[in-house]
Amino acid sequence: MSHDSKNPITVCFISFHELALKGRNRSVFEKRLRDNLEACLKASDIATGQVKRIAGSLTVVVHDPEKAGECAHLLAQVPGVTAVAIAYKIDRDWEHICEVALKACREAAPAQGAYTFKVESRRSATDYPKNSMDISREVGAYVLAATIDEGASVRMKNPDVLISIKIVGGSTYISTLKIKGIGGLPSGSSGKTVSLLSSGIDSPVASFRMIKRGSVVLGLHFSGRPQTGSESEHLVLEIGQVLARTGGLARIYVVPFGDIQREIASIVEPSLRVIMYRRLMLVIAEKLARSQKAKALITGESLGQVASQTLDNIVATNEAVSMPILRPLIGTDKEEIINEARHIGSFDISIQDADDCCTLFMPRNPETHAQPKQVAASWELLDIEEMCDRALASIEVHDFSTRFGAHKMLSQQASDTPGSL
Ligand code: ATP
Ligand code: MG
Numbered sequence: 001m002s003h004d005s006k007n008p009i010t011v012c013f014i015s016f017h018e019l020a021l022k023g024r025n026r027s028v029f030e031k032r033l034r035d036n037l038e039a040c041l042k043a044s045d046i047a048t049g050q051v052k053r054i055a056g057s058l059t060v061v062v063h064d065p066e067k068a069g070e071c072a073h074l075l076a077q078v079p080g081v082t083a084v085a086i087a088y089k090i091d092r093d094w095e096h097i098c099e100v101a102l103k104a105c106r107e108a109a110p111a112q113g114a115y116t117f118k119v120e121s122r123r124s125a126t127d128y129p130k131n132s133m134d135i136s137r138e139v140g141a142y143v144l145a146a147t148i149d150e151g152a153s154v155r156m157k158n159p160d161v162l163i164s165i166k167i168v169g170g171s172t173y174i175s176t177l178k179i180k181g182i183g184g185l186p187s188g189s190s191g192k193t194v195s196l197l198s199s200g201i202d203s204p205v206a207s208f209r210m211i212k213r214g215s216v217v218l219g220l221h222f223s224g225r226p227q228t229g230s231e232s233e234h235l236v237l238e239i240g241q242v243l244a245r246t247g248g249l250a251r252i253y254v255v256p257f258g259d260i261q262r263e264i265a266s267i268v269e270p271s272l273r274v275i276m277y278r279r280l281m282l283v284i285a286e287k288l289a290r291s292q293k294a295k296a297l298i299t300g301e302s303l304g305q306v307a308s309q310t311l312d313n314i315v316a317t318n319e320a321v322s323m324p325i326l327r328p329l330i331g332t333d334k335e336e337i338i339n340e341a342r343h344i345g346s347f348d349i350s351i352q353d354a355d356d357c358c359t360l361f362m363p364r365n366p367e368t369h370a371q372p373k374q375v376a377a378s379w380e381l382l383d384i385e386e387m388c389d390r391a392l393a394s395i396e397v398h399d400f401s402t403r404f405g406a407h408k409m410l411s412q413q414a415s416d417t418p419g420s421l
Contacts (some may be wrong), residue, residue, distance in 0.1 A: 001099035008088035008100055010065040012072050013166075013173055014051075014058040015083040015181070033080045033186040034058060036247050040078050046071045054164035055124040055168045061089070072179050077245055079212050080189075081181035085164065087173040092128060097135075098142040100174050101163050105143050108161045108176035109152065116155035117143065121165040128167050184216030187248040192216045192327065194289040195298035196281060197252065199354050202329055204243065204299030204346040205337050209328040210298050211248030218292060219243075219252035220285050224355055227258030231354035237398055242345045244400040254396045255284065260387050261361055268378045270363035274308050275370050276378060279320035283384060284391050286321040296324045299397060302337065303330050307368045320379075 001178075016033060030053070037051045037058065048071065049061035060075075062068045072084040088104060090096050101119065109115050121135040130138070143163070144154055166173040195207040197219040207217050221236045233254050243249040257277075264276050285297050301309045318325060329337055341347035 008090045008103075008174075010062045010068045011059045011074055011087050011089045011173065012062060013085040013087045013175060014060070014075055014081055015085075016058070016080050017082045017183070017250070021394055029186060030058075032188055033078070035281055036078055036080070036186050036188070037075060040074060040247055041071070044071075044074055044414065046074070049100065055166070059087075059173075067340055069177075072177075076181040078180045078186075079184040079246055079248055080184060082183050082187035083181050085175040085177050085178040087164075087166075087175035090172050090174070092125070092167060092170060092172055094130075097165065097172050097174070098139055098170075101139045101165065102143050102146050104174050104176045105147065105152075105163055106150075108163075109147075109150070110160065114151035114153070115160040116153050117147075117161040118154060118159040119143065119163045119164060119165065122167070124168045125170075135167070139163070139165065140376065159339075178288065179327055182212055182246070184212035187214060187246065188216055190214035190356045191293040191296075192218065192292065193298050194218045194220050194285050194292070194294045194297045196300075197221050197236055197239070197287055198300070199232045199239065199350060199352075200300065201334075201341050201347065201350040202238045202302060202337055203298075203417075204300075204350060205340045206298055206300040206326075207243055207249070208340070208344050208346075210326060211243065211246050215248065217248060217249050217298070218288075218294060219244070219253050220288060221252060222257040222281055222284075223254055224258040225256040225263070226290070227262060228355040231352075235349055235352055235354050238349045239346050239408060240398065240400055242349070243335070249400050252398045253288065254398065255391045256396075257281075257391065257393055260391060263387070264382065265361035267381050267415075271365055271367040272370065272374065272378045273361060273363055274366045275313060275316050275375060278308060278317040279375075280382075280384065280387060280391075281380065282317060282321045282325070284388050286323045287392060288386060288395070289323060295327050298326045298328065300329055301327045302332055305391070307366045310368050311400060312369040313367070316372065316375045319372075346350065 034051050042046050046067045047063040051058050051060045062071050068086045068287060073087050074083055076084045088100050090100050091406050105117055117139040119136045121132045123132050123135065140154055144152065153369050161176055190213055193210055193215045195203065197203045197207060197216045211217050219240060221233060223230060240249060240252045261277055265273055268276050282297065289297060302315065304310060338347065341350060
């Protein structure tokens with residue numbers, strides 16, 4: 001395919017900051033990001049070329065220019081990506097550069113009225129005869145001469161249209177549109193975790209934060225089934241679809257927990273029930289995590305948000321397990337969590353009504369400051385090992401690994417998988 005000014009090739013230009021800081025690890029992180037981007041594109045129906053490394057960035061050719069926007073938005077959701085620019089790729093012919101810069105400016109300009117623009121350039125090819133300053137100034141003058149009658153003017157600070165020109169090797173990339181990426185680290189660079197995932201607002205956000213930091217997350221949901229219906233499970237699986245877009249969610253396990261809760265409710269005094277449910281959930285999660293070679297648990301707890309999340313109660317549940325419990329929302333206000341849930345796309349799912357195990361056998365006055373002695377005494381009354389084994393034997397698995405990133409980590413499993421896995 002020729003790539004002069006008449007037939008520019010459309011590419012996505014992918015930037016990643018944090019990876020660049022990783023010193024000797026950089027190439028490993030970069031390869032992982034590239035693999036994840038490739039897999040993300042493969043799972044979509046957008047026809048593209050291969051993801052290639054060009055002068056410290058990654059680029060991919062989008063065969064159908066109409067799909068460039070969709071492609072850029074998709075790639076911007078991949079952890080590790082800080083920005084995606086949609087660019088025209090052409091040769092280094094000076095006339096072509098000016099013409100395509102003008103075309104890109106007109107396409108990005110508002111449909112009506114005056115507007116401002118600026119040209120910024122970077123020349124990685126040192127054999128190019130003009131330096132960056134000259135390129136910006138001369139292209140700027142060319143574009144201005146052609147657009148001044150259309151109401152355009154040059155502005156250095158906050159222009160309406162920013163024309164970015166990069167000359168790399170034998171090619172020039174010209175873009176005006178840049179989409180912010182989610183940032184963070186590529187999936188798979190921070191190990192595997194098990195996230196206790198309810199259909200509420202908080203735990204999907206907590207999971208997202210850990211996915212963004214490069215962890216491959218296995219979701220674990222406790223359903224109230226058979227004492228309740230399976231509504232919460234449907235919602236959790238819908239949330240799973242949203243989280244899977246990042247490539248960092250590998251699968252969701254569902255444990256029918258209703259009968260075990262009923263037994264706990266019949267043995268333990270009402271005020272301590274919730275703490276016992278939570279402790280048992282953590283014990284089951286830890287056992288699952290060990291069998292899947294996951295190294296930590298995640299919850300959506302936020303200090304003091306509800307009765308079960310006072311410091312005393314967090315201590316009382318925490319000590320049931322020895323594995324680290326990551327609580328990415330512990331210092332985050334509900335309002336911030338809601339905003340983040342909206343941004344991720346899980347909020348509208350989470351606010352739908354569903355009975356889950358949290359609403360089952362709830363005491364009227366749950367303990368807010370659990371005393372270690374009382375907790376230990378109630379815990380003693382339960383056959384934890386038997387309950388744990390029973391829960392793991394009835395566990396159900398929903399895979400999200402067909403997408404990308406996570407599927408590699410999923411295959412690195414231990415053989416001593418519990419129950420029916
Ligand atoms: P969320 O909005 O995440 O449900 P919440 O504010 O309702 O949180 P709690 O009900 O106290 O708070 O739950 C605290 C944490 O315990 C949750 O964030 C989640 O990590 C875990 N959890 C609660 N219920 C379940 C469940 N049914 N299945 C799996 N994990 C759960
Ligand atoms: Mg909840």
